[in-house]
């Protein structure tokens with residue numbers, strides 16, 4: 494399969510990854526993790542729901558946490574479009590594609606379109622949210638890792654090329670991809686609308702499932718600060734991988750699991766990728782490691798992810814054999 498060509502102009506104007514909606518078992522425990530420990534700002538809260546944003550964000554929420562008595566799940570990932578007209582164009586496109594699409598009322602955001610993408614990922618698009626004070630220069634309110642803003646989502650799917658083709662048809666550009674060799678076989682695709690390496694990433698695996706939502710932090714030292722402060726709040730054991738540096742995207746990162754197992758990435762930072770002549774960067778798995786230094790992630794990072802509510806994940810046709818930390822240590826000690 495050739496690398497999918499990005500539709501230009503885009504059929505509707507998606508501007509960026511916007512927010513993630515998760516269900517959690519104990520809202521107080523989630524608040525202790527996201528707010529007290531990591532430093533997210535609270536935009537609104539009641540006994541059932543917590544709306545959070547990073548300190549650079551003026552829009553109402555980039556994380557919505559909903560109390561559940563059942564198993565915690567991911568509900569949706571949210572994207573922003575530029576205008577109300579873009580929502581109507583999006584509705585038309587999803588209907589024409591035979592994919593689920595309906596307008597719904599959602600608190601604290603404008604008219605909202607619920608859809609499923611071509612590989613079954615539940616998405617919502619909106620053009621507006623209420624605003625709150627941007628806390629970026631209110632330094633006295635910064636604490637924890639000081640998360641600035643949401644940046645991207647990563648989704649696991651057994652159908653990476655199909656996902657890439659679909660999002661290219663929506664105007665997303667492929668910034669980087671991982672191939673098993675020097676071919677254009679797509680194992681892992683990084684796709685963007687906002688002009689940095691990714692808004693949404695698709696990786697091979699049982700899915701669709703939400704692997705992580707990622708948030709930018711101001712300084713490299715914020716990643717270490719996050720680890721230190723997590724340990725003081727009793728969340729030191731929630732560090733799953735890192736600190737380390739990615740190959741694709743080049744970011745420095747840490748991955749934490751929240752009290753319900755949802756994974757968040759804190760990272761610093763990305764490069765610009767918006768000029769028309771920029772070609773996708775290919776990473777050949779046989780020639781490189783996806784991380785230039787440090788240990789590979791533990792097996793859980795490859796295998797565990799948040800199930801989307803009401804969506805039965807499918808297994809990939811072939812199970813991979815990634816270089817997990819466990820495999821790495823075994824081979825080193827042999």
Ligand SMILES: [Fe+2]
Pocket residue numbers: 645646647705707758
């Ligand atoms: Fe990421």
